[in-house]
Amino acid sequence: MGKKTEKLEKVTVKFAGDSGDGVQVLGDQFGNATAVVGNDFATLPDYPAEIRAPQGTTYGVSSYQIQFAAYDIYTPGDIPDVLVAFNPAALKVNLTSLKPGGLIIVNEDEFTEQNLRKAGFTSNPLEDDSLSSFRIYKAPITKLTIESLKDEPIGHKDKERCRNFLALGMMCWLFSRPLDPVINFLQKRFANKAQIFEANLKALKAGYNVCDTMEIFPIHYQLLPAKLEPGKYRNINGALATAYGLVVAAHKSGLQLIYSGYPITPASEALHNLAALKQYGAITIQAEDEISAITIALGATYSGALGVTGTSGPGLALKSEALNLAVMTELPLIVFDFQRSGPSTGMPTKTEQTDLLFALFGRPAESPVIVLAPLSPADCFWTSIEAVRLATKYMTPVIVLSEQFLVHSSEPWKLPDLNQIPPIEVKFRTDPNGFHPYIRDEKTLARPWVKLGTRGLEHTLGGLEKSNIFGTISYDPENHDLMNKLRAQKLQRVAQDIPDAQAVGPSDADVVVVGWGGTYGHIKAAVESANQDGMKVSMIQLRHLNPLPKNLGDLLRRFKKVLVPELNLGQLSYIIRAKYLIDATGYNRITGKPFTVSELLNFIKDEYESLRMH
Amino acid sequence: MGKKTEKLEKVTVKFAGDSGDGVQVLGDQFGNATAVVGNDFATLPDYPAEIRAPQGTTYGVSSYQIQFAAYDIYTPGDIPDVLVAFNPAALKVNLTSLKPGGLIIVNEDEFTEQNLRKAGFTSNPLEDDSLSSFRIYKAPITKLTIESLKDEPIGHKDKERCRNFLALGMMCWLFSRPLDPVINFLQKRFANKAQIFEANLKALKAGYNVCDTMEIFPIHYQLLPAKLEPGKYRNINGALATAYGLVVAAHKSGLQLIYSGYPITPASEALHNLAALKQYGAITIQAEDEISAITIALGATYSGALGVTGTSGPGLALKSEALNLAVMTELPLIVFDFQRSGPSTGMPTKTEQTDLLFALFGRPAESPVIVLAPLSPADCFWTSIEAVRLATKYMTPVIVLSEQFLVHSSEPWKLPDLNQIPPIEVKFRTDPNGFHPYIRDEKTLARPWVKLGTRGLEHTLGGLEKSNIFGTISYDPENHDLMNKLRAQKLQRVAQDIPDAQAVGPSDADVVVVGWGGTYGHIKAAVESANQDGMKVSMIQLRHLNPLPKNLGDLLRRFKKVLVPELNLGQLSYIIRAKYLIDATGYNRITGKPFTVSELLNFIKDEYESLRMH
Amino acid sequence: MSVTEQEVKYKWTDFKSDQDVRWCPGCDDYAILKAFQMALAEIGIPREKHVVVSGIGCSSRLPYYMSTYGFHGIHGRPIPIATGVKVANPDLSVWVITGDGDALSIGGNHLIHVMRRNVDIKILLFDNRIYGLTKGQYSPTSNKGMINRSAPMGTVEEAVEPVALALASGASFVARTDAAYLRHLVQLIVEAHKHKGTAFLHIYQNCYVYNDGVFDDFTAKEIRDDRNIIVEHGKPLIYGKKRDKGLRFKGTKFEIVEFEPGNPPEDITIYDETNLAFAFALSKLYWPEYPVPMGVLRRVEQPSFEELIYGQVERAKQKFSTDLNKLIYSGDVWEVK
Amino acid sequence: MSVTEQEVKYKWTDFKSDQDVRWCPGCDDYAILKAFQMALAEIGIPREKHVVVSGIGCSSRLPYYMSTYGFHGIHGRPIPIATGVKVANPDLSVWVITGDGDALSIGGNHLIHVMRRNVDIKILLFDNRIYGLTKGQYSPTSNKGMINRSAPMGTVEEAVEPVALALASGASFVARTDAAYLRHLVQLIVEAHKHKGTAFLHIYQNCYVYNDGVFDDFTAKEIRDDRNIIVEHGKPLIYGKKRDKGLRFKGTKFEIVEFEPGNPPEDITIYDETNLAFAFALSKLYWPEYPVPMGVLRRVEQPSFEELIYGQVERAKQKFSTDLNKLIYSGDVWEVK
């Protein structure tokens, strides 16, 4: 390769095109190639709301962003250094968020009169000087593809479809990635479509070689491997990690997994993933609506199985009544909420963190449940397991607040040794002696869980208030007061059983940034660079939201300033204020997108300085 | 009347018997007789959960408590001075809550072996000395009734049914109430059942006379009229006041009232009351479920009518999703929640105040709505009107948090002059010029309301996020952030439009008791006697809960101690802590019953003293 | 419903709980409870293998009065709850107790869908044509024009026919009787239990307090034999105290034929419980035009939901690896040294 | 639907909104939209008198593409929303646009109840036998065994027949056609509009992306005439390219008869749209055993819900005082001086 090589520390690349251009596959495969050379990375796919909007329209643009680096990173990157635009529309929608001086690679073949009009360009940006602040590389990607496949025995349309692999070849050259992992993928994917396989392979190689031979790029880049912990890794997104976690938890607890859901974006992904795991005993049921979904799961739980349901926004609202029944019957029902933009239908394909207060208070009357939130795509695996552990140990429903962002975003996952994962002890009551439905374990306050069919333990549960211990219908005023307080106390017991909150950062920091769930990566990146910029800032990322870690109040009081960035209007802030009377300062944006590291950094800077000034 | 007369200041009487004994009618009529002599009063009916439990069982006991006085009072009284027990079960369940030295009047005819057993008495309390601490009067109420009606041409069963009016006659004698209002009632009630009318009339008079002649009671009592504001009064319960308020509000706003509900205790009362008001244009629809009920109401609202729905506990949970649609479409939908004991089915016929946080946060995503809570049965009338005023002026849904206690409890209502009630200005948009669905009024931020059918204003609303002003579907990140913040700002505008919170009490009080909704009467009574006992305590009762009155924070900071009694685990406390960082002290009981004045007084005393000690 | 234990004989009282029953004196629910307990005794499966799931309503209080496992759910949802119970543990005998409001108003959607899934659960619908527990509002089966607390000038909605609805939804077993017909009721409950798949049993139940006598004109002792017809598969459609009336399917509907007791015309319809047209036509017959049909109106064999689900799980286990490590390590795995 | 304005003529384009249509290229929804706009033009009521209410789904995006009033509701609830719109303002012409998931899965209960209420709204069900918007899970009308994203080994549920369900629920107007039959579709939409009461229009709609071709075997241009039958009240049930086939109701079901074009046997059934048995029997006919029935399958006259409601209001006004003061002052009133 006679080209100049430049070393890079980290780079963010974004592929954008029509839903039909196959940018998602392209992105995934570029990720694999990247993984193999040992860079750390994180990805962010972005789908249009429309299934398949008319070709060439701006609202039909699908994209895939990936950040990779020679050290460990935590986010898919704020704005791309490199944009690969398959058509004018893709260029149009991404122009506003691109680094000045950034690289733009366009498929010039698509910049026709008509496509430019569809995208809303009045003149051709490749010809006028509107892109002067970027480095443009025009590649006739379509022509090159057709050309490279002229001898292939497949139709023109099929040839065109190989465009994305030709582009992938180019990117592999540009960033010095090997082609083998991609070739492995092609072999699997087109195992019994030899011609299509050949064509894509040719295109891939052509893309790579053309860069070597032709003068498309003056230089190419190299990134050293990141120093990741030794071990085996794979690339995983949150939806898959969630499903794997549930299957493993079912295995570790010896329970039959029954996941019952009603399709809704983005929760459907979990349903699809589990539906494909029947060989591991996973049973999935697509119910007629969310109420049926959760009550089927609850019935399964009463029966003695691991009943799980999952949904998003509007569907979550419909589960409120049945969740209260789970609270009254004290059954270990698990509910996943893959948060999306609302209220109501909102922006169904976008992300936000606005269901926290709903998770705590979204049921009439006093109805405490455990609330968890995964911190990253891979953490969804561990959160599933933790949810099952706590639900079954305390006989209390659990809500897991996942996020649309985590569902699709992916990162390298250091593969666990399954044998190292501790078993989840589930003791079904079998002894009739002294059995009562609401007799409680002294430590956990849990009532006994009975597998239906067990002789001598016949009993009836239900939504009417029950007498403590005996579980008979009770209108006794004092009993109702007691039961309300017992249900609340259970959560305090859970607080004894979860890890203390950790403030990560310099020992002498007087500012702490507190986040929860999926903002982990962005906050971590921002806090780290704040410290690199000479500020002294710590961070606490909460995975357990109800109950909160028992040390949180004292921990927070150690700091002069508590900053709480959230993708909502201040829900965790509200909780912190109410519980600890601490004047938390929120940074609240609801744009349907994850935070950018830079906006968080600015927020931290401003607050840090204002603190210094007083 | 040759008997001793004793003057009383106030007294609490409780009638208790089988569902079949007609104690509810008895209570109502005693109330009327009481009203006419000008005493102030408040009543508290208590129904068994079962429709008609087997006769003589403790869980079949129905009761009616009334407190009346020579000055104004605010509650039905803590525990009765006088208990009228129609059978052993009625005695059994009420024994525990009776003033030592209190009066017990029993229908001795019902104290048979069998009835005593059913009630769980091992020996007859009228014979053993278990009641020695009370003053017992045994009256052969059944025998007397039959005897007095021996010449009446009606069947034995019908004669027995007159028991309650014989008892009423006795009570009227005992407390020197006139019989006329009762007789008026009987005339109306049995207008075309002459024989039944005659029989009840005879029984009523017999009951009165027998006291005069026989030695049943040594003395009888008199209460001077209370000094109520001059004016016309009637007795009203919360359910009826709510319905009247809605009909009047519809009239004042010129809107067609459409109330759509699904039966549920205690909300059904509102549905029944409105269903009987068709002549005033009220339309009621019994939907197939709560989701249908609220979406029918929402559709009516979109169409340009006054859409209202009402429910309780479990039904409220089901309305969450549709409420979010109302928030997104910014339509003035009104939802009544008649709070009852939960979670889940809980204790359906009992009261509590546990839906406050649900009203605020019971919808996924950021979804602000206006929340109001009536303070007393009669105040339900005014709260209905206020709900309509705010909803239509700000184009924002309103949740009214009523309570099971208010639904059935009744009090004298000073009748308003309807002409004095200001009109509710509703301006439907008719001008197409410059019309956009989300163009906002500068002052209220309300978007225009259009009566469907208006030419030139055709537009489509929906649950997807819309661009501000233009109302087209928008995935623009900044627009979504803006719309979320606009929806929240609307509530701040409302805060400018509602009365400031008032602290009632001594100017130098350093303790304030803050309550909301239906605890008004009990808190007021407790605070007044606290001040009589020499403490310096103020009270604030909140009717507007979201937004809170704009001066509340400053007002609370004037006090050393903020006490918040609630029939929940501390929901208003939580809000006050979160909003004002004030360390509110809660008194939290969830027994399914209203507070007693004495428990509140003790709470205030303790806190008052502890404050003095430090 | 496969039961491992070998069968033992029971008395109906073995299925009574220690809770005292709290329905109104005179309520038909007492009769149905008794019949249900007698049926379970006859079925002879130990009580821990039975699960009785209900929604909310007077009728739905029934589980508390049983010595079996029970679940008193939320309004309208006993069917999906029971579905979860059954799928999680197919060995159990799962019963649903529901009312006309619970199953047809708020719960209508679940009724449709359980029928097409054919989950092996047995649904006993207590139809009193009223909302009992909430004190007397109309229900989806209330007669049009009925005056009640929520319709003081009469309801304006046509009543829905539960049997027709079940049939249109693909029910594999549909039967009907009246709470007063103790033996018949017991027999139908036993038949329902024998059926593999969803069994729907429509029971007329008198609400003594809010809708007393609504079924009297065709179920009262004296006249019932002339105003009901109890259908049986393979038997001619004959009824009447004197067995002197019958039904003949003519053109597109049934017509009544009267005849000399003993020798019915041979064109009287022989009932076929697998013929949907017969069942649907019967579901639309009402007194006084027609006798009210009772008995097993439809019964066909179909694979049950849970059967098919577990079948797929088994096939998946044969087809694919069941090694969890393989699962986790699927996809491109790389090693960092 | 009474309209005050005197009628004016419209072009279908008058009912187009300025929003660009965002369905997948090749989706049948485009065709239905066009047919709907053509029908409204033919109906000739000014656009502000039309309200188009939808749920959630690809199909439910339609209101945005209309120049009338529109409401894009929540999933499964367009029917009650439309009910509220209509009751509040009976002068409006109210349409419901819904999908097989929207109307039959989550919304199934409302479908049943609107039928028995007979609210004067028109329901257009876009049946593509799939969940389009959520990217290809099965729906209640998906064929049993279909492989899709949520059922990788095939669905285990029997499909529900929307027409049968509507009939069993008491529908007063039920019709069916395919999105590709433009003229027929326009005609049926106009008929639906003319009907006073709930009109249910079942439209087969091809989802080009997730369920392409499900209806081809009986709707493809070349073969459709031999594999559909378009029924008409009072006309014999004849079909076929050559009009050489027909249906005869024999015993309890239909059978196919073939004959010389031109002279059909006279025992061929003359269709009666008021005969429920006919409609129900037709609803169960599927290709390849039978031709798939299209056209108006049922139409009967019944008073509409809002009509009856306002009737009660009027009667109440005549019977009782309408003076608000009287209301407030009802009951025992006393004066404090």
Ligand SMILES: Cc1ncc(C[n+]2csc(CCOP(=O)(O)OP(=O)(O)O)c2C)c(N)n1
């Ligand atoms: C979500 C919800 N809505 C409403 C209710 C109130 N509710 C309880 S039972 C019932 C209907 C009872 O009628 P039915 O199902 O026929 O049973 P029945 O009492 O007649 O036996 C209603 C509306 C409730 N408990 N939950």
Ligand SMILES: Cc1ncc(C[n+]2csc(CCOP(=O)(O)OP(=O)(O)O)c2C)c(N)n1
């Ligand atoms: C309460 C709720 N549950 C689930 C969804 C997700 N969802 C949107 S549309 C849809 C089904 C779409 O199928 P269909 O009704 O047939 O319409 P189509 O897209 O096929 O036209 C689902 C499940 C939602 N938006 N709201």
Ligand code: SF4
């Ligand atoms: S209300 Fe009716 S249905 Fe309910 S228990 Fe009483 S009689 Fe039976």
Ligand code: SF4
């Ligand atoms: S997904 Fe199917 S139904 Fe939806 S727009 Fe695309 S083709 Fe039409």
Ligand SMILES: [Mg+2]
């Ligand atoms: Mg009923």
Ligand SMILES: [Mg+2]
């Ligand atoms: Mg569909």
